[in-house]
Amino acid sequence: MTQKLIMSLFAVIIIGVFSGCDKSDGEKTGDALPQTKSDSASASVIDEETYRRHVATLASDEFGGRRPNSKGEELTVDYLVSTFKSLGLSPGNGDSYIQKVPLISVEVTNRPALTINDNKGNTLVLEYGKEQVVSTRRQIPDSELLNSEVVFVGYGINAPERNWNDYANVDVKGKTVIVLINDPGFATQNPNLFNGNSMTYYGRWTYKYDEAARQGATGVIIIHDTKPAAYPWATVENSWIGPQFDIRRRDQGKDLAAVESWINKEKATALFEMAGIDLTAMYQRAQTPGFEAVEMNLTASTSLKTQTNEVVSKNVAALIKGSEKPEEIFVYMAHWDHLGIDASAAGDGIFNGAFDNATGTSGLLELAAAFSNLKSSPRRSVLFLAVTAEEQGLLGSHYYAANPLFPLQNTVAGLNMDGLNNIGATHDVTVIGYGFSQLDGVAEIEANKQGRVLAADREAEKGKYFRSDHFELAKLGVPMMYLKGGYDHKENGLDYGLMKSAEYTANHYHRVSDEYHADWNVSGALDDLQLYFQIGTAISNGSDWPNWNDGSEFKALRDAQRTPH
Ligand SMILES: [Zn+2]
Structure with a gap:
């Protein structure tokens, strides 16, 4: 326990000072040999270079803004499937990594x-x-x-x-x-x-x-x-x-x-x-x-x-099978899609969607890499789900929730990523939907290990909890977390974080200028992914069934779902 704590403090220092330039297990073989397996859940597990490469690729002009039912979808889905495959993850849908999502316009x-x-x-x-x-x-x-x-x-x-x-x-x-x-x-x-x-x-x-x-x-x-x-x-x-x-x-x-x-x-x-x-x-x-x-x-x-008109789009699902309770699932999710190309829009007309949501999708791949690097599999299974058509109204996640690859009553909990920090490390972690479920407690323990604190959503009146993919599972009962980067910037303070966030919303949100830049400071994203890894590790190695808090509109549903009949 003490050693773990020291390791996690060490990891925070490494990330803070050297911007995550190293894995704490240190060994980079530089050739085709498998990487050294990490044996500590609190050691730094996210590789900055790989993360940046994923974001740059998914947000490239070639991927054309990743609109469902486009060439960009084909490229994106192929990229996700081949990455999951190369990491050694199992297909999430029988012998396929694909869940077809029929859509109607x-x-x-x-x-x-x-x-x-x-x-x-x-x-x-x-x-x-x-x-x-x-x-x-x-x-x-x-x-x-x-x-x-x-x-x-x-x-x-x-x-x-x-x-x-x-x-x-x-x-x-x-x-x-x-x-x-x-x-x-x-x-x-x-x-x-x-x-x-x-x-x-x-x-x-x-x-x-x-x-x-x-x-x-x-x-x-x-x-x-x-x-x-x-x-x-x-x-x-x-x-x-x-x-x-x-x-x-x-x-x-x-x-x-x-x-x-x-x-x-x-x-x-x-x-x-x-x-x-x-x-x-x-x-x-x-x-x-x-x-x-x-x-x-x-x-x-x-x-x-x-x-x-009818079209078919795709969710991508990959699995790390649990060692003791493989039928119990912890799910990480992120939407891979964005708005595509609009020739009448400014500039090149390509909505690259770098922040929204090449970052979250890349985070999903990096978390899969982290779990595949563990010496031993977690007790419970971990599902990595990249969903389509979020921008069209959470449709890929809606379809998944209605046609789950693993029963929802066995889905213990999950965490959604939509837009990862690109402004640098923060002291805080934003919890969208703070106070909704017991998952806050898990997040708090793990955030504290990083020397960080949880902060409630600053704009709770906007109902952001109900506007991203985790919600499709939440409204059917599954306790889901939606965490975001913080605002209290470690170097430049809170006002800086708030200013950068407002700047993004005003100038880049759902605009062609949401592009990847090599000078992005991803240290905050690496911290957050490390945290998400620790949360997923804690839950997938545990036996608890975190529930909604009393008064939640989803608790009755979950209680009924979890009652044997
Ligand atoms: Zn998004």
Whole structure:
């Protein structure tokens, strides 16, 4: 134990001073012989040169921005499979490293208007794009609302564990629900209401759409509001116009609402005025426990023409088989895809996606290398999962969760990587979804061994936990971690870390300028990967089943999943 602690301190010093230029087990053969096996979980296991080579390759122009169903996908998938193979990992899907992911693209082609009528002959027409975006996840040529009655359902939340049901005492079957974005906790900043400033899953648009469908609604209208949505109307407009990839839906998605939509705040105000209802007062009521839905005495109509196309993309899965409990799985995941090429975009039009997510994918490969270098396999199996179509709405991970290669009830926990530190080592580690599960405890022990501390997400109101791949497994019950680089920069302090992060978001996020540069300081990524390795080692060598904390929206699901029947 003491020796391990010394070794880990030693590793931190090595990484800190020499920027991870050496493995602590030191031996580099320089030829084709296998590398010296590491016998300590706390020794530095990530190789900087290899990590940089992976990032540079995946983010190269040749890989064309790694869009699903492109030449870039072929190159990327081949690169991942051959790397896993050369490391000696087993295929994760029988005798294959590939899990095929059938995708459907759905595009609304007729720019439909959304028309609201009252019973006095008044009409309000909302223009497509500027004032509303109507869409559908039904994979059929025509979807419509025909004089569908409109009901205001507040935040559209049904949360039994919080005793909150916006759908109590109202029947919305065949009707169109109009809902607010985010949740009452964010709106009131009351820490005792939902999770206060920190968004819950109930705040996400995906949840609003899915719950409305479960309630039998035919239409959904979300009122956009920049602050609680965490992005401006332009983002809504850009995201929902054009082809939308989706998984192939059972029954062509007929269990979903026919029409899903966003409207801007200005038109929402006009719509409520038309009904003689004060929207501001409705916000207040919706934030109060015991809220009851309000019939608007309005109807909604629209008619969508859609074009659908089928494509097949790929998840890549590789396995280190456990020595004692091979059926129990710890999963590392990262999305390999990015946005591809847009000839009309600035510069060369290639969205290289270096940070997002060549870094996480390279980290996945380096973690696989670290595990393959261990003298003895861990007790439990470790799955390395590179998923597709994250940028299209977490589709590769969604498909995996619906068609898991290993049963979810045997999946102990997992860790997702999306964007690894490129600004240098930090004292802190950001936990997105801090306080959600007992996995925080594992992360804390291992971070402390590195002389580092956990820090809660600084922008918890943005609901980032619900916006990357781990969430697809989390929402089916599996406790999942989403860790990110810290901000408290070891050399330049906290303000520097915050400044660099803001700079990335403003200038490079989802832009062609997200490119790899040889002068990136990857010491922080190496520290973080070392930490991720130690967390995975601790869990895969242990016998605990870390669970969601009490009050979590996913705990009941996990408890049921883990109950033998
Ligand atoms: Zn990403």
